[in-house]
Amino acid sequence: MAIPTSTSGAAVHAAGIPSPSAPSDPVGVLALQGDVREHLAILNGLGVDARPVRTAGELAVCAALVIPGGESTTMARLIEAFDLEAPLRRAIAGGLACLTTCAGTILLARVIEDGLPGQLAFGVLDLTVRRNAYGGQQASFEAALDVPAVGSEPVRVAFIRAPTIESVGPTVEVLACHDRRPVAVRQGRHLALTFHPEITGDPRLHALFLRGLEARPGAGAPTG
Numbered sequence: 001m002a003i004p005t006s007t008s009g010a011a012v013h014a015a016g017i018p019s020p021s022a023p024s025d026p027v028g029v030l031a032l033q034g035d036v037r038e039h040l041a042i043l044n045g046l047g048v049d050a051r052p053v054r055t056a057g058e059l060a061v062c063a064a065l066v067i068p069g070g071e072s073t074t075m076a077r078l079i080e081a082f083d084l085e086a087p088l089r090r091a092i093a094g095g096l097a098c099l100t101t102c103a104g105t106i107l108l109a110r111v112i113e114d115g116l117p118g119q120l121a122f123g124v125l126d127l128t129v130r131r132n133a134y135g136g137q138q139a140s141f142e143a144a145l146d147v148p149a150v151g152s153e154p155v156r157v158a159f160i161r162a163p164t165i166e167s168v169g170p171t172v173e174v175l176a177c178h179d180r181r182p183v184a185v186r187q188g189r190h191l192a193l194t195f196h197p198e199i200t201g202d203p204r205l206h207a208l209f210l211r212g213l214e215a216r217p218g219a220g221a222p223t224g
Ligand code: GLN
Pocket: 068, 069, 070, 071, 072, 073, 101, 102, 103, 104, 106, 131, 132, 160, 161, 162, 163
């Protein structure tokens, strides 16, 4: 399905990025915590059949999944309470591609520093992340990031009690840095961000994720 001509589509074109063709299967947004509505709105604006996911059945029909930010320790508890840990592990091992933001990136990382003892880490992304590395809520900030993969116009995003990415594995591609630290990375078809693009509403990172689904079919499985 082609992206309809819309304000968000125009922004993608203005950045010189070819329109992604939206996947015909639904794209889920894990709807346990965080900016679910904002992610759904951006995906809908890009022509995607985007749906909230709270059950294994809802997950099973999705071609890809957005895991929003929030609080990784709380999200981990909710994933357990909603019996989603095993279905998520199975789906990701089977090639489900994930777009993760902030707490979502923490959840999928291989190593979490400053996590709670025994904090759930799916170990999908070959990253070491440090929770709350910039400080608490008052240390949250907005920034205009250079992300060459989405065009020359900087992307305005919000860092909210964000983690830092302390190190990345060899299969991880760094797409953007802030203060010389990676903040947007790609591993196979997974796209992981330490910030929130949905708050400022720029659709280009979601569009990049969708393009990756088409361009790199089946490459989203974990490497380790
Ligand atoms: N500090 C949060 C955590 O540890 C993440 C914050 C966010 O997702 N905005 O999970």
